[in-house]
Amino acid sequence: MPTPPHEPHPILTSVPARRALPACAAVVGLQWGDEGKGKVVDLLAPHHGAVVRYNGGANAGHSVVIGGKRHALHLVPSGIFHAGVGAVIANGVVVDPLTLLHELEVLHGNGIDVSSLVLSDRAHVVMPYHKAEDALREAVLSGGGDRADTSIGTTKRGIGPAYSEKVQRSAAVRVGDLLRPEVLRERVELACQFKRAWFEAVGFDCATLDAGAIVDTYARAGEAMRPYVRDTFEHLSGLLSRGESLLFEGANATLLDVDHGTYPYVTSSSTTTLGIAAGAGVPARCVTSVVGIMKAYSTRVGGGPFPTELADATGERIRERGREYGTTTGRPRRCGWLDLVALRYATRLNDVSVIALMLLDVLAGFDELCVCTRYRIGGEETDRYLPDAAALGGVEPVYETLPGFEGEITGALRAGDLPKNAARYIAFIEEHLERPVGLVSVGPDRNQTIVRL
Ligand code: IMP
Numbered sequence: 001m002p003t004p005p006h007e008p009h010p011i012l013t014s015v016p017a018r019r020a021l022p023a024c025a026a027v028v029g030l031q032w033g034d035e036g037k038g039k040v041v042d043l044l045a046p047h048h049g050a051v052v053r054y055n056g057g058a059n060a061g062h063s064v065v066i067g068g069k070r071h072a073l074h075l076v077p078s079g080i081f082h083a084g085v086g087a088v089i090a091n092g093v094v095v096d097p098l099t100l101l102h103e104l105e106v107l108h109g110n111g112i113d114v115s116s117l118v119l120s121d122r123a124h125v126v127m128p129y130h131k132a133e134d135a136l137r138e139a140v141l142s143g144g145g146d147r148a149d150t151s152i153g154t155t156k157r158g159i160g161p162a163y164s165e166k167v168q169r170s171a172a173v174r175v176g177d178l179l180r181p182e183v184l185r186e187r188v189e190l191a192c193q194f195k196r197a198w199f200e201a202v203g204f205d206c207a208t209l210d211a212g213a214i215v216d217t218y219a220r221a222g223e224a225m226r227p228y229v230r231d232t233f234e235h236l237s238g239l240l241s242r243g244e245s246l247l248f249e250g251a252n253a254t255l256l257d258v259d260h261g262t263y264p265y266v267t268s269s270s271t272t273t274l275g276i277a278a279g280a281g282v283p284a285r286c287v288t289s290v291v292g293i294m295k296a297y298s299t300r301v302g303g304g305p306f307p308t309e310l311a312d313a314t315g316e317r318i319r320e321r322g323r324e325y326g327t328t329t330g331r332p333r334r335c336g337w338l339d340l341v342a343l344r345y346a347t348r349l350n351d352v353s354v355i356a357l358m359l360l361d362v363l364a365g366f367d368e369l370c371v372c373t374r375y376r377i378g379g380e381e382t383d384r385y386l387p388d389a390a391a392l393g394g395v396e397p398v399y400e401t402l403p404g405f406e407g408e409i410t411g412a413l414r415a416g417d418l419p420k421n422a423a424r425y426i427a428f429i430e431e432h433l434e435r436p437v438g439l440v441s442v443g444p445d446r447n448q449t450i451v452r453l
Contacts, residue, residue, distance in 0.1 A: 296360045
């Protein structure tokens with residue numbers, strides 16, 4: 001006989017329901033990044049009171065193309081282009097002040113009003129020695145001699161070392177510390193002392209460990225950022241109390257999540273919707289809709305397993321047609337067929353409500369399109385994703401083949417303008433992911449977006 005469901009304890013049923021919160025939304029990448037999140041955030045932003053970054057740092061590269069002009073953002077939320085919409089960098093982000101100030105200067109120079117930016121005083125700071133440490137770790141891991149290359153292929157933006165420092169605590173610098181010279185000096189001196197010990201031990205250049213010069217530069221950067229620095233918990237909580245809906249902009253992507261990605265070939269933050277509550281200081285239940293962003297194929301930058309990778313002319317064709325070169329580092333991206341096993345996992349993990357299918361135009365002109373629907377491992381087939389690099393490295397993709405579609409689709413304005421086989425490709429994705437595809441992007445510009453209702 002089935003066991004009846006458990007009854008809640010009366011202490012839980014006797015209290016009044018918690019206050020209602022405005023319905024907020026999140027945009028999150030479902031693959032290994034570079035899915036086109038910036039474009040979707042830009043599209044949704046006018047419907048929200050603020051766009052909030054909650055994870056990652058300047059390793060992210062979000063581009064928004066407006067009137068043919070490409071704007072590349074690394075730290076500033078992609079909602080910045082809309083007057084009346086706030087832009088918030090919350091506590092979970094690691095901030096490189098020099099990159100942020102440069103980005104703000106470029107935006108300002110392009111006539112964009114950046115005064116709505118709010119930066120958390122509790123966001124951690126990426127210091128120059130974090131970038132040096134990132135490079136040093138990668139150099140050590142890349143082997144030489146007898147060791148195999150186990151480097152992660154990071155963006156070398158200091159992300160991992162900055163998050164490590166945060167968790168280590170004593171020598172970490174937060175944005176608010178840049179405004180307190182004595183605290184800043186104490187922390188930087190301590191950090192330099194720790195780093196020097198191990199940089200010297202491996203014969204690494206200690207030029208980035210000049211504490212005095214660092215304090216001067218970063219205290220100045222802190223002053224330049226002062227107008228934006230706030231307690232973002234209070235700020236976001238105030239917006240929610242006033243009934244404003246927030247849009248959370250995930251950076252990097254699901255398969256790079258530090259807990260749920262292809263560990264250790266991941267970034268160092270919680271990239272999924274699961275990271276929003278901690279990274280922004282908001283109740284998790286305020287996120288009621290999740291837009292999952294996916295490309296019509298797969299790409300990956302850096303190391304790590306990639307079951308559907310195409311190291312051949314087809315992969316090269318996707319790379320060239322999709323301009324698959326990193327926004328942050330310029331590195332050529334690894335390209336491959338769509339992996340629905342990985343996408344099903346990402347869809348469930350983020351509790352995706354609706355999918356935005358990006359870069360469909362890149363697949364125009366192929367005779368056939370392969371889509372991975374299962375993995376073969378040890379002679380058995382499975383539809384289960386394996387979020388562990390060693391396990392995933394051992395799988396072989398099992399493909400289904402769909403007919404390709406002819407001709408360019410970059411001018412398609414409505415779902416009905418798409419060729420029959422393009423519509424079939426979309427329907428195949430919807431069927432396998434059990435989620436609707438609500439947006440289809442057929443080119444980089446804002447207006448090259450089909451809304452499917
Ligand atoms: P890190 O975030 O610089 O430490 O890099 C760790 C891994 O995540 C590397 O494979 C990077 O290429 C990858 N990565 C980090 N951020 C992004 C992103 O925004 N898009 C694509 N790959 C990324």
